[in-house]
Amino acid sequence: MxxxxxxxxxxxxxxxxxxxxxxxxxxxxxxxxxxxxxxxxxxxxxxxxxxxxxxxxxxxxxxxxxxxxxxxxxxxxxxxxxxxxxxxxxxxxxxxxxxxxxxxxxxxxxxxxxxxxxxxxxxxxxxxxxxxxxxxxxxxxxxxxxxxSLDQRFLLAHELLAETGLELGHVEHTLSYLPELVRRHPARERLAAALIRAYHQCGDVASALSAYETVRRHLADELGLDPGANLSNLYLSLLHRRGPGDPPALPAPLVVPAQLPPATRVFAARDAELAELDLLVVEHASAVVISAIAGSPGIGKTTLAVHWAHTLSDQYPDGSLYVNLRGFDPNGRAVNPDEAVRGFLEALNVAPGQMPTTLEAKTGLYRSLLANRRMLILLDNARDAAQVRPLLPGTRGCLVIITSRSQLGSLVTAEGAVPLTLGLLTATDAIKLLSRRIGGERIAAEPEAAMEIVHRCAGLPLALALVAARAVARPQAGLSRLAEELAASPSPLDVLSSDDRATDMRAVFSWSYQALSAPAAELFRLLGLHPGPVRTTQAAAALAAVSPAAARVLLGELERAHLVTEDAEDQFSLHDLLQAYAADLAAGSAATPSGAAANARAVERLLDHFLISAYEGDLLLDPHRDRVAPPDGSPHAHPFLPRDHEEALAWFTANHATALAVTRLCDTGGYDRHLWELAWCLGNYFERQGHWHQWIESQALALAAAVRLGDAHAQARCHRALSRAHQRLDDRPAAFSHLTEALRIYQEHQDPIGQAYTHLNLNVWHESEGRYELALGHAQTAFDLFEQAGNVAGQALSRNAIGWGHAKLGAHETALRYCQQALTQLREIGHQAGAADTLDSIGFVYLGLDDPVRAAEAYEAARDLFEQLGDRYNQATSHLRIGDILAGQDQPGPARQQWETAWRILRDLGHPDAVAVGRRLHDPSAAPHG
The missing domain is CATH 1.10.10.10 (Winged helix-like DNA-binding domain superfamily/Winged helix DNA-binding domain)
Incomplete structure (x- = not known):
């Protein structure tokens, strides 16, 4: 125990x-x-x-x-x-x-x-x-x-105990400890109320009144406050000799969150939509009320939702919760439900130490905390119904407001959400909005110009708001001047090209752009060449050919002009319309030969930045991996140079999606050498983290680039990588096809090391087909080739593969000898990944030798190494095998913990094995006990 x-x-x-x-x-x-x-x-x-x-x-x-x-x-x-x-x-x-x-x-x-x-x-x-x-x-x-909040929970427990004790008639017990607690915590009105009730219930009204007066005096002297309504009403009931009433059965919330963003000062229009929303609350008062507000970007979904929420806040006295789910943010990273519900639990005063670990447990606690409370929850910018469902309360009494660019049809069908789709503002409502923002007297002075502005903005609230901001910033300029500038703009942004209703958003953005210093304006234009979603200070420095410190200053200027948003330290994003505008500027600058050449140089510096960063990171993830030649990039590439494995893994985690987008940029831009080398440097991370589909995408692009380059060795590497990725996804025919082609190329070009690595891959492929003799033959061939080339790491990896093959054929003593030799070699040269694989093999061998204790020790050592390396798939398999051994030792609880961990990892990876592990959790007898 x-x-x-x-x-x-x-x-x-x-x-x-x-x-x-x-x-x-x-x-x-x-x-x-x-x-x-x-x-x-x-x-x-x-x-x-x-x-x-x-x-x-x-x-x-x-x-x-x-x-x-x-x-x-x-x-x-x-x-x-x-x-x-x-x-x-x-x-x-x-x-x-x-x-x-x-x-x-x-x-x-x-x-x-x-x-x-x-x-x-x-x-x-x-x-x-x-x-x-x-x-x-x-x-x-x-x-x-x-x-x-732990001390607060301690006091809450005492408050509840006192109230419940009085409810049960335990007055003497309550009075045995409560006076001292109230003395130590005189500002806790709920404790004081329980003490007053206790005195009253035993007939000691004088002590009850004295207790009230002590608390009142403390609140006034120390805090400058009067007692709250509950305590004051209790005092009045004592004065009039009425019963104090039943104490509440449940405590007031530990905290009343008020997370709504500030309502806009100049909200106007949308009267019909507000009336429809108000009717929704009345008609669905007996259930969880869910309103799904949808519409196009810039249509005013969030503005309407926040305004409406503020008008209703008094009806939801237990507080309000708000989260921006970033479902359509330009940085590409939506908030996952686990993050969102954790944030809500923190707002509800759940401390980190008490936070559940799984999404299911977090959701259960969240819904329990909302039970019997009237709260308003605003879920802003949702991508889809799946992102929203874990954030819905389970009992009636709450209002949920959701905004999204999607219609959320399945939420309407399954959860009874009531949809409201916002359209463009009518001319009347648009004039009302402009009037509230810039003043009715300016509208009255130039009504025709105001109508022209409304027409040019197509009734889009975001465009109207930006025009109004310009009008406020230029009080000396008439509305006619603004209307003329809008009319003179060349063409609409692509994102608002439908029906030409937002043709001049580019002109609106240009007002801020033209006010920038020349270097900041150049950087903003160059950001249009960046494929996103994550833009770092170093990448911006590479684009602009300036130092990171200088880039940081320029990004600060852009942020102050509201042209970029800083999401984290040295990480920035652009709104989707601003990104389109920046891309337009970049495309426009390429109209001249010098501009096109400048753009090409900026892109090449950006590609150098990512290639060198990925190369240096990959070198730390696996120092013994066969790698590309060290890239010789621009002096202005400003790559991220990680100092250790942890920093390298963190860089890949933060930037792998952007790096994948960069490979696509290479493909469309004709940067074939950057493309195949960057894809190779990403492969190790993609494999370990289970991003196998992204691995295949990048390597397929890389293979096409290698073919265009006529680089046979690069083609062979791409085929090898594609074979491993397809093998991970259990597409064995595709894996074998790529391996066959890789081996052909290596043999044709007399590359023994390439042939050896391919034979190791063929060993894995044949083993997965149950052809253990053939697999062992490929492992032995790989060893011979590595030995001839003097490649120590390859020899050790091959020894492990040979040992595994012997174990599969039942020769466990022989297998153990090979694997232990491999482990010794791998540890001597610091080959962590190879050592982890070999420990996994040794665990399997010990099971064959009927030694589950040593098997578990080997698997645990392998698990820890896989975890350090960020190799999530193999970490999951180690947890699974440890669980099987524990189940065979009649330890169902610990076994289940291991299987659950394995299942969560495989589920997150989207691996088909998750289904089989899930079945094992439901039916432990299905486990192949150690």
């Missing part, structure tokens, strides 16, 4: 025996990881928590040392600390940690309608409470950083 105590002195006991945790920093680290209980916490955050003022230069190494020590101390407890998502994760059940048990019991009590059962749950919860969080280890600043 495992028991982790964080409430009070930090401690851990296994089967009743305390485990020594070491010095303060190690105890701190243990407490932080245990508080997350199954959730990873990033290295950077750990460093900030452990060294809040300034981390020493050795902090990262010291942290690794602390982790290693804790792993050693916890080895016998069944608690492991694993590397996960550039951080660490403690594999422990939340139920083993007292903070989580307390919070879970409190949550059950909040949802429990029966007073006696609720009272018992609250009593159990408060028994768990042993003192302040990490008492004697964490200071107040660390406690606030970890869980600022």
């Amino acid at each position: 495992l028991e982790i105590r964080l409430l009070g002195t930090v401690a851990i006991a296994h089967d009743g025996v305390d485990v020594v945790l070491g010095k303060r920093h190690e105890r701190c680290l243990f407490g932080i990881l245990a508080l997350e209980a199954g959730r990873s916490i990033g290295t950077e955050r750990l460093l900030r928590l452990l060294w809040p003022d300034e981390a020493p230069a050795s902090a990262r190494a010291t942290l690794h040392t602390y982790v290693a020590r804790l792993r050693g101390r916890l080895a016998g407890c069944g608690v492991s600390i694993v590397t996960r998502d550039s951080g660490y994760l403690m594999q422990v059940a939340p139920s083993d940690v007292d903070v989580h048990r307390f919070t879970d019991l409190l949550g059950q009590a909040i949802d429990e309608p029966a007073p006696d059962r609720r009272f018992a749950l609250l009593t159990d919860a408060l028994r768990v409470w042993g003192g302040d969080l990490m008492e004697g280890t964490a200071d107040d600043r660390l406690r606030d950083s970890l869980d600022a």
